[in-house]
Amino acid sequence: GYNWTRIDSVYNVFDMTQSEYDPDVYIASRIKKGIYMSYDGAETWSESNNGIAEEDRILIDKTYFLSENIMIISGFKSNDGEHNQTFIYRSEDQGGSWNLIMESDLNLGEPMISIQSLCKVDDTFYAAMLSGVLMKSENEGLTWESIFEIENRKFYQLEYDQQNSIFFIRAVNTEAIPGKYIIYRSYDSINWEECSNNFHDDFSTIRIILNPSEPGEIYASGVNRDGINLEHPHFYFSNDSGNNWQQVYLDGFSPTDYIITANIIQETNEMLICPGESSIFRNELNFVSVNDETVSNITPINLSNFPNPFNSETTISFSLATEYKENSEISIYNIKGQKIKQFSDIRNQNPIMWNATDEYGKAVSNGVYFYRLKINNQKCVVSKMILLR
Numbered sequence: 481g482y483n484w485t486r487i488d489s490v491y492n493v494f495d496m497t498q499s500e501y502d503p504d505v506y507i508a509s510r511i512k513k514g515i516y517m518s519y520d521g522a523e524t525w526s527e528s529n530n531g532i533a534e535e536d537r538i539l540i541d542k543t544y545f546l547s548e549n550i551m552i553i554s555g556f557k558s559n560d561g562e563h564n565q566t567f568i569y570r571s572e573d574q575g576g577s578w579n580l581i582m583e584s585d586l587n588l589g590e591p592m593i594s595i596q597s598l599c600k601v602d603d604t605f606y607a608a609m610l611s612g613v614l615m616k617s618e619n620e621g622l623t624w625e626s627i628f629e630i631e632n633r634k635f636y637q638l639e640y641d642q643q644n645s646i647f648f649i650r651a652v653n654t655e656a657i658p659g660k661y662i663i664y665r666s667y668d669s670i671n672w673e674e675c676s677n678n679f680h681d682d683f684s685t686i687r688i689i690l691n692p693s694e695p696g697e698i699y700a701s702g703v704n705r706d707g708i709n710l711e712h713p714h715f716y717f718s719n720d721s722g723n724n725w726q727q728v729y730l731d732g733f734s735p736t737d738y739i740i741t742a743n744i745i746q747e748t749n750e751m752l753i754c755p756g757e758s759s760i761f762r763n764e765l766n767f768v769s770v771n772d773e774t775v776s777n778i779t780p781i782n783l784s785n786f787p788n789p790f791n792s793e794t795t796i797s798f799s800l801a802t803e804y805k806e807n808s809e810i811s812i813y814n815i816k817g818q819k820i821k822q823f824s825d826i827r828n829q830n831p832i833m834w835n836a837t838d839e840y841g842k843a844v845s846n847g848v849y850f851y852r853l854k855i856n857n858q859k860c861v862v863s864k865m866i867l868l869r
Contacts, residue, residue, distance in 0.1 A: 492510050492511040492512070492513065493508050493509065493510055493511075494509045494510065494511050494539070494540065494541055495508070495509045495540070495541055495542055495543050496508040496509075496543070497543045497544060497545060498522075499545045499548070500545060501545060501547060501548035502548055503521070504518075504519060504520055504521045505517070505518070505519055505545075505574060506518040506521075506522045506525075507528075507543045507545070507551060507553075507575060508525065508543070509540035509541065509542075509543055509553065509555070511538070511539065512537065512538050513527070513537060514527070514528075514529040514532055514536075514537030514540060515527070515528045515529055515532065515537075515540065515543075515553065515575060515578070516528060517574070517575040519574075528575040528576065528578075529578070530576065530577045530578060531569070531577045531578035531579055531580075532569060532578050533580075535557050536555060536557055536567055536569070536580075538555075538556070538557070539555050539556045540553050540554070540555035541554065541555050541556070541594065542554045542555070542594070542595050542596070542598075544595070544598050546600075546605060546620050546621050547620060548574075549571075549572055549573060549574050550570070550571065550572055550620050550621060551570070551571045551574070551575060552568055552569065552570045552571075552581075552595070552621045553568070553569050553578075554566065554567065554568045554569075554593065554594050554595040555567060555594065556594065557583075564585065564586040564587050565583065565584065565585050565586065565587075566583065566584050566586070566592050566593045566594045567580060567582065567583040567584075567593070568580075568581050568582040568583070568593060568595065568624075569581065570621050570622065581621070581622065581623070581624075582624065592609065592610050592611035593609055593611065593613075594609060594610040594611075595607045595608070595609060595610075596608050596609065596610050596634075596635055596636050596637070596638075597635070597636065597637045597638035597639075598638065599638050599639065599640045601640055601642075601669075603618065604616055604617070604618050605617045605618075605620070605621055606638060606640075606647070606669060607624065607638070608635035608636070608637065608638035608649055609635055610634050610635065610636075611629075611634070611635075612629060612630050612631065612632070612633035612634055612635055612651065613626050613628070613629045613635070614626070614627055614628040614629070614635065614638070614649070614669065615627065616669065627669060627670055628666075628669065628670060628672060630651070630664075630672070632653065632654050632655045633651040633652065633653060633654065634651060634652045634654060635649055635650070635651050636650050636651065636652065636661070637649065637650035637687070637688055638650075639688050639690050641690055641695070641696075641698075641721065642692075643692075643695040643696075644695055644696055644721055645667060646665060646666070646667055646721055647665065647666045647667075647669055647672075648663060648664070648665055648675075648688050648690070648698070648722070649663070649664045649665075649666075649672070650662075650663055650685055650686075650687070650688050651663075651664060660684050661684045661685040661686060661702065662674055662676050662679075662685065663675050663676040663685055663688060663700060663722065665721070665722050675721075675722035675723070676700070676722070676725070678724065678725055679700075679716060679725060680727070683702055683703075683716070684702050684703055685700045685701070685702040686701060686702045686703060687700070687701045687702070688700055689701070694719070696718075696719055696720050696721040697717075697718070697719050698717075698718050698721065698722055699715065699716065699717055699718075700715070700716040700717075700718075700725070701715050701716075702715075702716075715727070783796075783797075783798045783851075783853050783862075783863050784796075784797055784798075784863065785797070785834075785851065785863070785865045788865045788866060789865070789866035789867065789868045790836075790865065790866075790867060790868070791867070791868055791869045792835065792836060792869070793833055793834060793835040793836060794833075794834055794836075794865060795831045795832070795833055795834075796810060796831055796832040796833075796834060796851060797830065797831040797832075798810075798830060798831075798853055808826055808853065808854060808855050809822060809823060809824045809825075809826060809853075809854050810822070810823045810826055810832060810851055810852065810853050810854075811823075811851070811852050811854065812834065812849055812850070812851045812852075813849065813850045813851075813852070814844070814847065814849060815847055815848050815849070820838040820839065820844060820849075821834065821837070821838055821839055822839070834851075836867055844867065845867075846867050846868055846869055847866070847867060848864060848865075848866055849864070849865050849866070849867060850862055850863070850864055850865075851863055851864075851865065
């Protein structure tokens, strides 16, 4: 990721997809320019708008490959700056020409048909629409049939657990303020049930991650609508297809981190994650349950600091058995979840004095800080302190 080459022929790209059938073929949608295709591994690009109306080239937000030659795109028409009409086009010749197969006008009360997520099960394609409608096609996207709809919801993500034959949809409840994202589950694509009932009330899912190596294992990342809450971290885990969830801390991350997106690498059983306002990280699947019995058995911990709030320095104290101290550490994070200070060897440091400086000795600014005691290289306890100079 250190050396990048700019491709001058294609810019203002809204969406780009690589063909899973031919890795040299790419499709990209450009804002106000429509569709561009590459057939040489994204080295060169050419315009491919044959059959696409000019007003439909303004905002094409989704591009999909259904087979080696068949593709579909969806987007919004632009009329006097309004985006109240949606459409779907289909190509049978790798983008050489396009045919309009569906369109809708929201001003006439018609549902929005913008495809937000797509998956294939055997020979059937399923599409989650922004309007809260699930559609299916059994003829490679030529015609679509509505099979499920729920009012006051918008669909954003559709996943399919191949091993257990279970569909998952991430949707937003538009009646909630702010909108709350929830998860629905179905075994037949027709009958659906909410499967995020035991999430914390203020937890809002922004990503569903299925583990292809472990049947029934599913992760849900998100944000707390009530802001940062140490008792309710931003990650949930289920090993029974969403029947039961447990809150977890990701090893190496602050509970203030919220995960924008994540993917699991099946070959190595690693997770690629992107925390908010941060970079991409790669690590083994390793998390800490909030209610982990191993943590509660290491008693008493009594992690605290005094004074709190403080204006120049504070004392961090804890009670921990000697056998756990050798591989334990304390880290301090700012409100963005960025680690600013670490005390790696705490065997002979109890209590620990922190003078409100970072690893470079620079004074930190006023605000809320979190300190985490990582026990025996895996278990975590977290608390909060406030700096007021």
